[in-house]
Amino acid sequence: MKAEALKGHLDGMLLAALEDGPRHGYAVIEHLRTASGGHLDLPTGTIYPALHRLERAGLVAGSWSVVEGRRRRSYTLTDAGRPALEGRRAEWKTFASAVGAVLEARPWPNPA
Amino acid sequence: MAEPRLIRDYLADLNARLPEGIVEELRDGIEQTYRRHLDAGLDQYAAERAAIAEFGPPAAIAAAFTDAAPGRSAARTLLRLGPVVGGCWAAALINARAWTWTIPMIIPSAVAVVPATVIALLITAAFAPHYRAARRAASAALIGLVAIDVALPGTLALPGLLNSWPLILATGLSLARTGLAIRALRRIRLN
Numbered sequence: 001m002k003a004e005a006l007k008g009h010l011d012g013m014l015l016a017a018l019e020d021g022p023r024h025g026y027a028v029i030e031h032l033r034t035a036s037g038g039h040l041d042l043p044t045g046t047i048y049p050a051l052h053r054l055e056r057a058g059l060v061a062g063s064w065s066v067v068e069g070r071r072r073r074s075y076t077l078t079d080a081g082r083p084a085l086e087g088r089r090a091e092w093k094t095f096a097s098a099v100g101a102v103l104e105a106r107p108w109p110n111p112a
Numbered sequence: 113m114a115e116p117r118l119i120r121d122y123l124a125d126l127n128a129r130l131p132e133g134i135v136e137e138l139r140d141g142i143e144q145t146y147r148r149h150l151d152a153g154l155d156q157y158a159a160e161r162a163a164i165a166e167f168g169p170p171a172a173i174a175a176a177f178t179d180a181a182p183g184r185s186a187a188r189t190l191l192r193l194g195p196v197v198g199g200c201w202a203a204a205l206i207n208a209r210a211w212t213w214t215i216p217m218i219i220p221s222a223v224a225v226v227p228a229t230v231i232a233l234l235i236t237a238a239f240a241p242h243y244r245a246a247r248r249a250a251s252a253a254l255i256g257l258v259a260i261d262v263a264l265p266g267t268l269a270l271p272g273l274l275n276s277w278p279l280i281l282a283t284g285l286s287l288a289r290t291g292l293a294i295r296a297l298r299r300i301r302l303n
Contacts, residue, residue: 025137025140026140026145029145043166043168044145044166044167044168045167045168045170045172045176046172046173046176048137048173052134052177053179056185056299071136071140072137072140
């Protein structure tokens, strides 16, 4: 799956990758790769700026630690990040249902 | 572990475009990617090329970081707010018949030059394609803006001239903008 198709959904996936606990940039990338069964084809270098953008928005918090003599930056979902993640999930469900209804010519789920 | 040559050159390219802290984070990531490819059975050269290809071109990474740079979104917000605050001050000065005041010529000159410089710096901070240029411009613009927003009420309000609604409104907006600018400056310093 190409980066173009993921536009608008990357932030939600990054927040979801941090839902179970802190991860550093490479671990986030590995999580996206394994959780998607290897289907996500993202330029790895663009994940880091996206994490920084989420940090500036207050949705994740970054901190440095030292691992094997090297400084490593990890990210944690903040209190503001959790409702944001739920919001992204709800948006995705609506989006996926709408696109699925059109592509597969099935009726939109009746709320009643 | 000695850094392989291709990765070292790649990181040097990033280093020329981005701050040290960001490059340090990227170095950790690319080295782990490189080791994963080595563990998967690639030779050193192929593992380096695969890791670099996965990360993408340095120009694209630098551009993405520049878009997320501290100060950039503040500069864009302040550019949008500028006409509102400037308009209020213009209304306040017209209402106070500022052209009848007897003041040294240096003050009107400063009133024209300083905001023009700050606007130019804000435009650079909001749209410059280079991280360091955007960050430097944002810092300078924010300091200039704080100076303007402290000097204007300080000159006009403190001597007992805060006597009209336009002046009170303009002073309030300037103080609110000072708070925004100081918060953005702190974020720039922390990153």
